[in-house]
Amino acid sequence: MTDENHELISLVYTSTASHPLRETALAHLxxxxxxxxxxxxxxxxxxxxxxxxxxxxxxxxxxxxxLVQRITGDSRHRDLKILLQETxxxxxxxxxxxxxxxxxxxxxxxxxxYRDSFADLGSDTDRSTSMRALAELTLWxxxxxxxxxxxxx
Amino acid sequence: MSVASTYTSPVNDLHQHPAGVxxxxxxxxxxxGSRDGEFLGYVDRQPDGHYFAFNARAQHLGEFSALxxxxxxxxxxxxxxTPLSGASEDAIGVS
Numbered sequence: 001m002t003d004e005n006h007e008l009i010s011l012v013y014t015s016t017a018s019h020p021l022r023e024t025a026l027a028h029l030x031x032x033x034x035x036x037x038x039x040x041x042x043x044x045x046x047x048x049x050x051x052x053x054x055x056x057x058x059x060x061x062x063x064x065x066x067l068v069q070r071i072t073g074d075s076r077h078r079d080l081k082i083l084l085q086e087t088x089x090x091x092x093x094x095x096x097x098x099x100x101x102x103x104x105x106x107x108x109x110x111x112x113x114y115r116d117s118f119a120d121l122g123s124d125t126d127r128s129t130s131m132r133a134l135a136e137l138t139l140w141x142x143x144x145x146x147x148x149x150x151x152x153x
Numbered sequence: 154m155s156v157a158s159t160y161t162s163p164v165n166d167l168h169q170h171p172a173g174v175x176x177x178x179x180x181x182x183x184x185x186g187s188r189d190g191e192f193l194g195y196v197d198r199q200p201d202g203h204y205f206a207f208n209a210r211a212q213h214l215g216e217f218s219a220l221x222x223x224x225x226x227x228x229x230x231x232x233x234x235t236p237l238s239g240a241s242e243d244a245i246g247v248s
Binding site (some may be wrong): 103104110114120135139140 | 175176178181182197218239
């Protein structure tokens, strides 16, 4: 996706699913999302865990803002909260109209002494914590999607 | 006073990280290390249960049977006398 001479922003929000989503419903949501994003020049990543969404949206400021307003009114989401918003030089998810990677099945426990990246990003405690957690999730997403090491580095 | 409130498990000692070092769990078996905001590397558990350790350039550092040993390898690599250039959060796409 080319963005020459166009301002770009990245916006990260969290929301709660109005109803627990099964894989088929999530797949349907992603299909809709990707089609709309392709038309609008939006890229990003969707995370879903335990009934909560975290989504990264990248694109032209007006387009992203309008999209967030649309999502706010989407009955599948509630309690939407913007976590981060920043100007971007280049897209972090240029190859994904909406990347998605399921987390491994787990009992939800985090090893003692370890932070929980998903919880840290969603908790909106402070910007440095949110940025660190976003970096960790971005790295994980890229590795899981086979981005060559030279691009991840 | 209960026993549980005063007992310190020796197992927990394995999870003490050096000052400034933070380890995060992104998903079960995938862990990312940083020190004072600087990305150090990551550990990824394989289907056979072993842990692969990688430095900040995603270069493979070795295979370990315990998570603690893998994270120790990441830290050791980050403290090597020839530091990695560009080994920061920029390296994983978030600045």
